[in-house]
Amino acid sequence: MSWDESVITHYPNYNILNLADEWDSYTKEIVLKRLGPFSAPEYFSEWETSTLKAIVKNIVFDNRDNIIDWIVFHLDSKMTSEIGENQRKIGIPPEDVLVREGISVIDRIARSKFAKSFTDLEEDEQFKIISSLQLGQLPPIREWSRIPQKDLFSKFLLEIVAAYYSHPEVWSEIGYGGPAYPRGYVRTEYGLTDPWEARGDGK
Amino acid sequence: MENKDFIKHNCDHYEGSRLNHLNNRKYGDIEVDVCIVGAGAAGSLLAYELGKAGMKVVVIEAGPFWNPQTDFASDELSMKNLAWNDTRLVSGKDPISMGHNNSGRGVGGGTVHFTGVFFRFHESDFKVRTLDGVAEDWPINYNDLKPYYDKVENQIKVSGPREFPWGPFRGPYPYPEREPISANAEVFREGCEALGIKSTVAPLAILSAPFDGRPPCINRGFCNQGCLPNAKFSALIHYVPKAIKHGVEILSDCMVTRVLTNPTGGSVTGVEFVHDGRNYRQMAKVVILSNFVVETPRLLLNSATSSHSQGLANSSGLVGKYIMPHSGHDMYAKFQNEIRLYKGTPVLAVSQDFYETDRTRGFVRGYTFNAHGSRPVEMAMGLANAGIWGKQLRQVMMDFNFYARITLVGEVLPIVNNSVTLSEEKDEYGLPRALVTFSYSDNDNKLIAHGVAKANEILKAAGGEPAFVVPDTAHLMGGCRMGNDPQTSVVNSFCQSHDIPNLYICSASVFVTSGGANPTETVMAIASRTADHLINRMNKGRLGKSDEVKGRTMEKVTR
């Protein structure tokens, strides 16, 4: 994925981690943990993990391993957590089942369509499968009656996106001010920035 | 600073005691005057007012007793734990996203992570049937709530403009308006002005000057993650500590699983609750359910007995019916220069120019606009929900700082089929999970279309390029609506259930219509009025007794 050519940051010189000492210690602890190292997945098996990584890369259009590892770690903890899933459409299986069966169905589709595992596919082939999943247009197989394609896609998408945009490296790229306690913001009006905030090129 | 929190492991809190077990309860086997279920906006205010009046009060709250300094972080992902995360099943044409989006869990309830936008309803909101021929009238009108709106605004020192341009209340607010406002609020106001639309700085339950040992807001923007400096009002930091001083006992991490009735079913006797896998009881002369729109119906339905086979307080069959969110669509526009949506209190400017019915628009009722900041997770998940992902999402998010946003708070008309019912699936307590069903009506969709188009005009007039519309909802109301007729409502105007005189329901669940504005000030005004009613009854020695209550409600009794 040549993401670096089509996605360009306005803030090449901004690194939010340089601000970490300004954050309250609880926030700092939470955010810095996202840099790893991560314990091995408890819920996902090895091949599920590698398939999941490939899915994640497609969804976030990014292939930096350190960020992908954090997202997989987050998903793995979510699958084993006792915290509920807020809402689930009636008739859809619980999220741990949905995600696990989803990974395996996606791999099965790859094998029947391209005679390769999902992880061995070319990037554009992987992308084709994931984008057909979003539209509910993968080949009709029995499993979809239990694991509706669009619901599976949106479960992957929302959890993955939430984790991705919680990674400090991504915060730096988009120029987000990040955690701001205890200092808050003094200059909030249009056109003003506090001295420590991200500054665009040439400013 | 070490961040090891111990307070949240405590589950029993009363003046002089903070205990991590239930072996020394203040009341224990003693029958209290009032047991309140849920320590949210309504429950905490009731506890404070009733405790102050000298009643014996116990509040039972399912979630933890948060300590802002050690439990709250400036982080979107980890602070999703402030929500009621338990799984609810959802269905309908427009299934509602639950959790962080609309329900809090823990002492303070939804106010811990609410945005703090603080509106009164307008006079028309209470008589939609009379004025517009749809929905239902409330059994109260604006003037019944007016003294309580005044009281609540003063108690918590709402900040807002000197002159408020819409509705019956024109300001000033107890505390001055916030200043400066954020860039997002500025461009919103510029866009409005260019089009001749009135706008103001938002009335907020957020301090603009010190009060009660709390500092003014420092603009960090994380109101939906819990306010660390305590500048934002929440029931957790305002009413609860004061209630404790007045003798109230708060039991946290205690999930109420059943409301208990006497053998004839004519009155309630208390509640059963679970802490750490064990069952306990609290007996009370009066039980008030303040546990919000989904859990109150679920609890009433799960408390069915042989004499109340459809569930308690449900002779009308309307427990769980007529629930309403607000339509909460987010309109994003891209600007040439940076807006930086993450900075400042999320909502600092608003407009209610489209609040009242205008027949020429082709629909009834209306809406509020909030200029609404965002942090990256919220924006990216919103865009993902609208079907944007992969390369496009990354490209859009690279321009995160260049977007402005307006959020709609649109009135949703009550429909009987929009409801909370019991599903087949059980939760960890062995109780059926709630099934929340929701579909917009035709009027709702027309209102949304109008709001989306107007917001985009405003953004454009401010120099932005309208880019994305993210469908969303906010807030929840209804499910146990108030009314004078026991056949068409669940509680009377004082939140007393028609069926069982010593059972009250007091929260956003008693709303008859949704209004087109953020609801919590109205939730609190209703709770304050109910508190006065209960204190009155106590003074007359009639607390929880069955007899006619004065005024309009009597018409219903003698009907």
Ligand SMILES: Cc1cc2nc3c(=O)[nH]c(=O)nc-3n(C[C@H](O)[C@H](O)[C@H](O)COP(=O)(O)OP(=O)(O)OC[C@H]3O[C@@H](n4cnc5c(N)ncnc54)[C@H](O)[C@@H]3O)c2cc1C
């Ligand atoms: C993200 C967000 C932003 C918001 N922004 C605004 C805003 O800007 N302005 C505004 O006016 N409103 C806003 N709201 C809405 C506001 O939070 C609610 O209107 C308000 O909290 C409702 O008050 P309540 O007393 O009815 O219920 P809640 O405050 O939700 O309290 C209910 C309590 O009951 C507890 N409970 C539930 N079941 C049980 C049980 N069985 N046993 C024991 N306890 C139980 C819950 O844990 C909870 O603490 C927002 C809400 C959210 C989620």
Ligand code: SF4
């Ligand atoms: S913006 Fe102000 S009120 Fe909101 S969380 Fe930050 S300090 Fe608290």
